[in-house]
Structure formats: structure tokens, C-alpha cells
Amino acid sequence: MTPRGLSPSAGAPRTKRLPFLFFLFVLVPAVPLAWLAMKAVYGSREPVAAEINALLAHVGERAVRILTRPVLDCEPEFSRRIRPGLSLDLVPAAVAASRSACPYVTDVFILDRRLRPLYPFREPAERTGDILFGARPDERIAGYSRAMRAGSAQEFVAGDPGAALREYRTAAQEAGNPQTRAIALLSEARCNLKTGNFAEAFDRYREILAQAGEGVSYHGLSLRLLAMTGAADAARRAGNTAEAAERFFGILRGLAAGELAGSVHEAAFYASMIADLRGEFAAAGGAGAPAPARFDAALREWDVTKRAALAMEQLRERFGPDLRRVAEEGAGGYRVLSRTIGGEETLAACGAVALEGQAEPAALVAVFDARGLRERMRDILRDAVASEPDVNLTLSDAEGNAFAGCGDPGNDSPHVLTRSLAPVFPAWRLRLAYRKDGLLYELAARERRTRTVYSSLLLLIILMGLSLTYWLVTKDSELARLKSEFVSRVSHELRTPLSTIRAVGEMLEMGAVSSREKEKEYFTFITSEGQRLSRLIDNVLDFSRIGAGKRAYTLRPADLGKTVASTVRAFRQYVQPEGIEVVYEADPVIPRVLADEDAVSQALLNLLDNAVKFSPGEKGVRVELRRRLGEVLIRVSDRGIGIAPGDLEKIFFQFYRVDEGRKVARKGAGIGLSIVKHIAEAHGGRVEVESDLGGGSVFAIVIPVPVEPAE
Numbered sequence: 001m002t003p004r005g006l007s008p009s010a011g012a013p014r015t016k017r018l019p020f021l022f023f024l025f026v027l028v029p030a031v032p033l034a035w036l037a038m039k040a041v042y043g044s045r046e047p048v049a050a051e052i053n054a055l056l057a058h059v060g061e062r063a064v065r066i067l068t069r070p071v072l073d074c075e076p077e078f079s080r081r082i083r084p085g086l087s088l089d090l091v092p093a094a095v096a097a098s099r100s101a102c103p104y105v106t107d108v109f110i111l112d113r114r115l116r117p118l119y120p121f122r123e124p125a126e127r128t129g130d131i132l133f134g135a136r137p138d139e140r141i142a143g144y145s146r147a148m149r150a151g152s153a154q155e156f157v158a159g160d161p162g163a164a165l166r167e168y169r170t171a172a173q174e175a176g177n178p179q180t181r182a183i184a185l186l187s188e189a190r191c192n193l194k195t196g197n198f199a200e201a202f203d204r205y206r207e208i209l210a211q212a213g214e215g216v217s218y219h220g221l222s223l224r225l226l227a228m229t230g231a232a233d234a235a236r237r238a239g240n241t242a243e244a245a246e247r248f249f250g251i252l253r254g255l256a257a258g259e260l261a262g263s264v265h266e267a268a269f270y271a272s273m274i275a276d277l278r279g280e281f282a283a284a285g286g287a288g289a290p291a292p293a294r295f296d297a298a299l300r301e302w303d304v305t306k307r308a309a310l311a312m313e314q315l316r317e318r319f320g321p322d323l324r325r326v327a328e329e330g331a332g333g334y335r336v337l338s339r340t341i342g343g344e345e346t347l348a349a350c351g352a353v354a355l356e357g358q359a360e361p362a363a364l365v366a367v368f369d370a371r372g373l374r375e376r377m378r379d380i381l382r383d384a385v386a387s388e389p390d391v392n393l394t395l396s397d398a399e400g401n402a403f404a405g406c407g408d409p410g411n412d413s414p415h416v417l418t419r420s421l422a423p424v425f426p427a428w429r430l431r432l433a434y435r436k437d438g439l440l441y442e443l444a445a446r447e448r449r450t451r452t453v454y455s456s457l458l459l460l461i462i463l464m465g466l467s468l469t470y471w472l473v474t475k476d477s478e479l480a481r482l483k484s485e486f487v488s489r490v491s492h493e494l495r496t497p498l499s500t501i502r503a504v505g506e507m508l509e510m511g512a513v514s515s516r517e518k519e520k521e522y523f524t525f526i527t528s529e530g531q532r533l534s535r536l537i538d539n540v541l542d543f544s545r546i547g548a549g550k551r552a553y554t555l556r557p558a559d560l561g562k563t564v565a566s567t568v569r570a571f572r573q574y575v576q577p578e579g580i581e582v583v584y585e586a587d588p589v590i591p592r593v594l595a596d597e598d599a600v601s602q603a604l605l606n607l608l609d610n611a612v613k614f615s616p617g618e619k620g621v622r623v624e625l626r627r628r629l630g631e632v633l634i635r636v637s638d639r640g641i642g643i644a645p646g647d648l649e650k651i652f653f654q655f656y657r658v659d660e661g662r663k664v665a666r667k668g669a670g671i672g673l674s675i676v677k678h679i680a681e682a683h684g685g686r687v688e689v690e691s692d693l694g695g696g697s698v699f700a701i702v703i704p705v706p707v708e709p710a711e
Contacts, residue, residue, distance in 0.1 A: 120258025
């Protein structure tokens with residue numbers, strides 16, 4: 001007997017329908033779909049879309065021009081102020097003028113090809129901390145060397161500045177060049193200050209200023225700046241407050257102009273000292289002393305220079321390779337550099353400039369006020385959207401973060417254009433998107449929707465036709481294969497035991513049995529095989545009724561304890577000749593459930609039969625009847641081959657048999673577990689399974705307990 005849907009004629013009508021369905025749902029819709037595709041690929045561009053793109057390009061050019069104008073307008077004036085051939089002495093005034101010409105330039109500095117600062121502050125050409133600096137070899141063993149060492153010992157070891165002063169005077173007379181003499185005079189002036197000879201100290205500092213050249217550093221401090229500060233301090237200690245104030249004010253102005261000191265840190269030391277003395281000068285007053293307002297203005301100028309110098313150090317770290325490349329390449333216009341660190345963007349324009357007295361081009365760097373530029377561009381975009389309300393604009397920095405825009409980005413259409421703000425800000429991007437509610441887009445969207453609907457409908461019909469054709473072909477092939485396998489299995493299951501029973505019966509009929517025990521063994525074999533054939537036939541009949549929807553169950557209050565016990569007892573007698581042990585355990589109290597006892601017994605027998613078939617080694621089976629919250633479980637455990645995880649969901653399909661089972665088990669129809677599942681679900685329950693490959697399996701039939709106890 002074959003299940004419903006597996007008859008030989010079942011696939012014939014569908015097979016005859018296949019050509020017609022393929023023609024109707026695949027070939028016919030493919031013709032207009034191909035025509036639409038050819039038109040989309042080779043046809044002319046949509047006129048409305050072309051108008052939108054042209055409008056975006058026009059708006060983009062105008063917006064870029066307006067956005068870059070604040071910086072472009074500054075470039076001619078900036079280039080005029082800091083022109084080629086400018087002397088380093090005139091750089092401070094030129095930088096101050098260029099800052100006023102371009103309000104978006106905050107800091108300006110100049111570096112040589114090795115990225116050493118030329119402005120503000122110029123690193124010293126010579127550095128020393130040795131009192132014998134600049135001395136000739138013969139002077140190191142002559143009077144100058146002896147006197148300087150003796151004076152240092154008297155001043156710093158013996159604590160006798162008077163004795164040290166005499167030695168330093170001797171060293172100044174023995175010095176053979178301006179550098180060594182200036183160092184000796186510096187030490188002599190210091191001792192005069194310690195001994196209270198302020199006038200003589202003042203004269204020594206003035207003499208140093210007349211002899212010491214630029215670019216000499218002594219103990220990390222500019223030798224010339226040391227002398228200037230010492231002279232001002234000597235005048236202050238001598239009581240000449242006005243002259244001291246004027247001298248300190250001149251030093252502060254020089255520091256604010258980026259001069260005198262060799263680094264911003266050295267300049268900051270002197271500027272801090274002068275700021276501390278400002279109150280003393282203001283209190284003393286006096287004719288000729290600078291007014292406090294002039295000191296305040298100079299201090300503000302110093303703050304600007306200090307910030308620029310510190311920014312220069314940071315910029316050298318961030319843009320070192322780019323700055324060096326600009327200085328090496330020479331003239332060629334300005335290049336904008338952008339770098340974002342810690343969420344803060346640094347913008348700088350870098351170009352090469354030839355300065356007087358410099359053999360190689362230097363790198364001139366102007367740092368922009370990025371925040372001020374962003375605010376200005378926000379205002380520009382706000383004005384731009386008023387003139388073109390159908391376009392949304394968004395401006396993004398080098399990191400891709402939008403910082404300015406106008407319109408509603410959520411209303412963007414697919415018509416998008418991106419423009420760079422090069423050459424002024426090459427890393428910034430302006431995104432232009434036409435609005436969905438714009439007039440031109442509405443016209444384009446209407447035509448596009450029409451084509452999309454037609455194409456989608458035709459494609460859907462073709463896909464449905466292909467899917468239907470594939471499903472019919474696959475179904476027919478699968479049904480034919482399952483029918484063949486099912487018939488072959490059932491035929492084999494029936495033929496093999498019948499042949500064996502007939503052979504044993506013929507032996508008994510001919511009296512070929514040697515003993516009574518052997519005869520009893522043959523009768524037992526016939527009974528066992530007959531029972532197996534009966535179960536197979538019952539399964540096939542039940543499967544046929546299930547497939548036809550005619551399998552009915554009589555559910556009534558039942559004592560599963562008796563049903564399970566009698567089924568286990570009968571199966572134990574059936575497998576006893578094979579030496580198979582069947583262990584049964586049950587909870588003391590099992591509630592009554594609504595069940596068809598014959599169907600439950602059949603399901604349990606199928607599980608027991610599978611447990612024996614798939615346990616080729618140790619044939620031990622365990623049956624448990626347990627009570628769980630609101631449920632009753634009939635659990636069957638074995639120590640067989642187990643089931644792979646990938647097969648757990650498939651074993652309840654009709655005709656499915658796992659690969660391992662095909663190797664070790666007897667032939668079967670492959671419908672036992674599908675019948676067990678159907679019986680469990682007909683009782684409102686389910687089948688649970690736990691298994692490890694090679695570690696045995698546990699199947700459980702779960703039947704719910706009624707809320708109201710059965711009468």
C-alpha cells in the first residue's frame with residue numbers, strides 16, 4: 001500500500017501543465033521586461049533628472065565660490081605684506097599688518113628647511129654652558145682660564161664675591177675674543193650686583209651689549225638678553241626706576257615681537273618676571289616711566305606671540321613632513337593643511353618664501369581660526385538656502401563630520417552632488433541634495449515610479465513562474481523517489497520474514513527438527529517474526545490513514561501506568577530470546593489523562609523497536625513513566641549509536657532515515673517516528689528527544705494532564 005499522493009498517476013497532470021505554466025509566467029512577461037531594461041540602459045537620459053543635476057552643479061559652483069571668498073580675499077594682502085626678500089628684522093611688523101588684513105589668520109610663523117623656527121623667536125646658532133666657551137686652546141691654559149676658574153671657585157664655593165670680582169676682572173683683561181670677554185664681563189657684573197656696586201654692574205652690562213653678538217646662548221639663555229635684563233635690574237636696584245621701567249618695557253616689546261629670546265619658554269621666563277615688576281613700576285611712577293596701559297598693551301601682544309609660538313611647536317609635530325616638503329619645493333603658491341586631533345581641527349596655509357639673508361627658502365605658515373571660519377560658513381549657507389529652497393546643503397570637515405548646513409537632510413532625494421572646497425580647503429566637502437518635495441524631483445519621481453512598478457510586477461511574475469515550475473518538478477521527482485523507496489522497503493520488510501517463516505514451517509512439517517527444544521525455538525521465532533510483521537502492517541495502515549486524514553483517536557480517561565506496563569511486558573517477552581534487557585520504572589502516582597490507549601501503546605512500541613534496532617552493541621533499554629508539572633512523560637532511553645545534531649529536526653519527517661542508522665540497523669520503512677509524533681500531537685502533546693552521537697538517545701512522549709480531573 002502506498003501513501004496518499006504517491007500513486008503512479010499523481011505526477012502526470014502536473015507534468016503536462018509544466019510547458020504551459022513556463023510559457024505563461026516566464027516567457028510572456030520576459031518580453032516587456034527586456035524592453036524596459038533596454039530602454040533604461042540604452043535610452044536617453046531623463047530630461048528632468050538632467051535638469052536637476054545641472055541645477056545642483058550650478059548651485060555647487062556658486063556656493064564653493066562664496067564659501068572660499070573670505071580666505072581668498074585675504075591672500076593678496078597677506079602676500080603683499082610678507083613679500084619675497086623681506087628682512088627678518090621687518091618680519092614682526094609685516095606679521096602684525098597681515099593679521100589685521102585677514103581676520104581669520106590667528107598665528108603666523110616661519111620655519112627653515114630643517115623646521116627650525118625663524119619667527120617668532122630664532123633658535124641660537126651657538127649654545128654653551130662652559131665659562132671657557134669661545135676661548136682658543138692656548139687661552140685654556142693661560143691667564144683667562146686660570147682666572148675664570150679661580151673666580152668661579154671664590155664666588156660659588158668660598159662665597160666671596162669680592163675676591164671673585166678681582167679674578168673675573170683679570171679674566172676679562174686676558175680674554176682673546178668678544179665671546180670670552182663677554183662671559184667674563186657677565187660674571188663680573190653679577191658679582192658687582194652681589195656686592196652692591198650697581199653702577200659698575202650697569203656699566204659691565206652695557207659693555208656686554210656693545211660687544212656680544214646675536215645668536216649666542218649661555219646656560220640655555222640668550223647672552224644678549226641676559227645683559228639687557230641685568231642692566232635693567234641694576235638700574236632698578238640703583239633706584240633709577242624710570243630708566244629700569246623703560247628698559248624692562250623695551251625687553252617686553254622685543255619679546256612680544258618674537259625677538260631677543262631663543263625659544264618661547266625662555267621668553268616666557270623673562271615676560272613673567274617683567275609682569276611681576278609691573279606693579280612696582282606703577283607704584284613708583286616718575287617722569288619718563290612707561291604708563292601702566294603701555295605695559296598692559298605689551299603684555300597682550302606678548303600673549304599673542306606666546307600662543308603663536310606654542311601653536312608653532314604643535315604644528316611642527318602635526319604637519320612636519322608637509323612643512324618640510326613645502327620648504328624644499330620652493331615657490332608654488334599656498335597649500336592648505338588640515339588635521340583633526342581630539343575632535344579639534346587645525347587649519348593652516350603653508351607656502352615658501354625667500355627671506356633676506358637666508359640661502360634657502362623658508363616655510364611661511366598662517367594658522368586659520370577654524371571656529372571663526374565655521375561660523376562664517378554657517379551664515380553663508382543660511383543665506384544660500386534662501387535663494388535656492390529646493391536644495392539641501394551640508395558642509396563636512398576632513399573627518400567627515402558635518403559642521404554647517406541648511407535645509408532638512410531627512411528630505412534628501414537620490415539626486416546628490418558632492419563638491420570639494422579646493423584649493424582653499426581641499427579636505428572639506430560640500431554635499432548638495434535636491435529635496436524630495438522639489439518641483440523637478442516630483443516630475444522625475446513620477447516617471448521613475450511608473451517604470452519601477454511595471455518592472456517589479458513583471459519580475460515578480462517571472463519569479464513566481466520559475467518558483468512554481470521548480471516546485472512542481474522537484475515535487476514530482478521527490479514523490480517518485482519516495483514512492484519507489486517506500487515500496488522497496490515495505491516489500492523487503494514483508495518478503496524477508498515471510499521467506500524465513502516459510503522455510504522454518506517446511507522444516508517443522510517434514511519433521512527435520514532434532515529435539516523438542518529446537519522445535520520450541522522455531523515456534524518462538526515464527527511467533528516473533530509474525531508480531532514484527534503485524535506491527536509493520538499496522539504502521540503502514542496507520543500511515544495511510546494519517547495521509548488520507550482518516551486516522552481517528554478515541555480519547556478517554558486512561559491509566560497510563562497499566563498501558564505502559566503491559567506494553568513493556570509484551571515487548572520484553574518479544575525481545576527476551578535476543579538477550580535484550582528492558583528496565584521499567586514509574587512514579588508512585590500517575591494522574592489519569594485523556595488518551596487512546598491502543599495508540600499510546602503503538603507509539604511506545606515504535607520507540608522501543610527503534611531503541612533495539614539502533615543499539616548494535618549493548619542492547620539495554622530503559623522505560624520511565626514520570627509525572628511533571630501538568631504533564632505525564634513516557635521516556636525511552638538507549639545506549640545506541642545516537643543521532644547527530646543536524647538530524648534531530650529531520651528524524652520525524654516521513655521516510656527519513658539517518659545515515660548511521662542505515663549502516664547498523666535492520667531495514668525499515670522510515671515512518672515509525674512520524675507516526676509517534678502524530679499520535680503525541682493528537683493527544684495535545686509532543687515528542688522530545690535528546691541525543692549525542694555515539695552516546696545513545698532519549699525519546700519522551702509528553703501528554704498533558706487535563707485541568708479538570710477525569711471522572
